[in-house]
Amino acid sequence: MRRVVVTGMGMVNALGLDRKSAFDAIVRGECGVKQITSFDTTGFPVQIAAEITNFDPASVMNLKDVKKAGRFIQLALLAIKEAMQDCGILQDSKCPEQWAERMGVSSASGIGGLGNIEANSIYCYDKGPRKVNPFFITSALVNMIGGFASIEYGIKGPNVSSVTACAAGTHAIIEAYKTILLEGADRMLVVGAESTICPVGIGGFASIRALSNRNDEPLKASRPFDKERNGFVMGEGAGALILEEYESAKSRGAQIVAELVGYGESGDASHITAPAPNGEGAYRAMKYALQMASKHGVKNVGYINAHGTSTSYNDLYETIALKNVFGGKENVPPVSSTKGQIGHCLGAAGAIEAVVSLMAMQEGVMPPTINQEVPDPGCDLDYIPNEARGAKLEAVMSNSFGFGGTNGVVIFKAL
DSSP: OOOEEEEEEEEEBTTBSSHHHHHHHHHTTOOOOEEOOSSOOTTOSOOEEBOOOSOOGGGTSOGGGGGGSOHHHHHHHHHHHHHHHHHTOOBTTBOOHHHHTTEEEEEEOSSOSHHHHHHHHHHHHHHOGGGSOTTHHHHHOTTHHHHHHHHHHTOOSOEEEEOOGGGHHHHHHHHHHHHHHTTSOSEEEEEEEEOOOSHHHHHHHHHTTOBOOOTTOGGGTOOTTOTTOOOBOBBOEEEEEEEEEHHHHHHTTOOOOEEEEEEEEEEOOSOSSSOOGGGHHHHHHHHHHHHHHHTTTOOOOOEEEOOOOSOHHHHHHHHHHHHHHHTSGGGOOOEEOTHHHHOBOGGGHHHHHHHHHHHHHHHTEEOOBOOOOSOBTTBOSOOOBSSOEEOOOSEEEEEEEETTTEEEEEEEEOO
């Protein structure tokens, strides 16, 4: 049976435009939540987000091409650039021709170019269809992340996309794993990206009372597992990984970060927005991932990056599911949610948090869950409160759960 390893990573979020600066800030407990600057929030019940304010699209593409790509694609290209450089396969900034047909892309986004959809809808309504940007459609499609990436790097293998709400990034990792396992490719670029900090995005999530409205305390607004939590904070960003068949990576002398040894997927069959009671769907996804990982020699997961959205039911039910799957509170390893620092990046969350989990293993430090101030009796696990903690980690798990009751879990093992 083929083995799949990680040989490259990239990340961008509200705390950094590269994986090291972003991870270091997360470990320090810094918070990227602030007042929204990309549009006038007057009259909006929610006026805060984990917005990226120092990104220049010219760092990843020619300025004349910027209008062809939505912001989520631009952010994806920045994370991809870092991951592709990190994995060490590029020749003249391209995937080598001898590998091009055996390398693919598995991309993800929850909504895609929502800001472009909003803007062009207004143009069409106010000024007529002739004023719609001719690049509108291609700038908004989720699969155009993979399209731009394949063109940029000459990647000619499978090119697929996952659009499964907040589980999309994790599902993209799983799809890439399956592709390599079934010999559809030897290498896969995985990328999840999202940018929905726009009027209709903030307004839409606020209307279903999913967002925190602590506008006067942005740094304390996202507080996963804390009793005073009152909704998530929107984030934006991208995460990218290079997955590679183990023998291929070994033969070229690649620097291997970790091995992907377990995944789990499930459906709640319960509710379109609320998680299944007691986290039953999350429990099954974690159970499947742990069972698979055990066959690869994983006896103990040392750290869990939780979905941990800072919403009432998600945090409670994820806690219950963790207790059930590990056989009691005392058996659950340390858990943290980094959404307190970088917000909830929706379809990018799984990819970003996989990178965070891998870096935690690589650097020997578990990120904290910030804003742990008021204990919640129902959320009573070790959430690594407020300060990072050093640890030698042999295996880590990352959870992602999305609207519609779609769940994805991945487990990585150190080599």
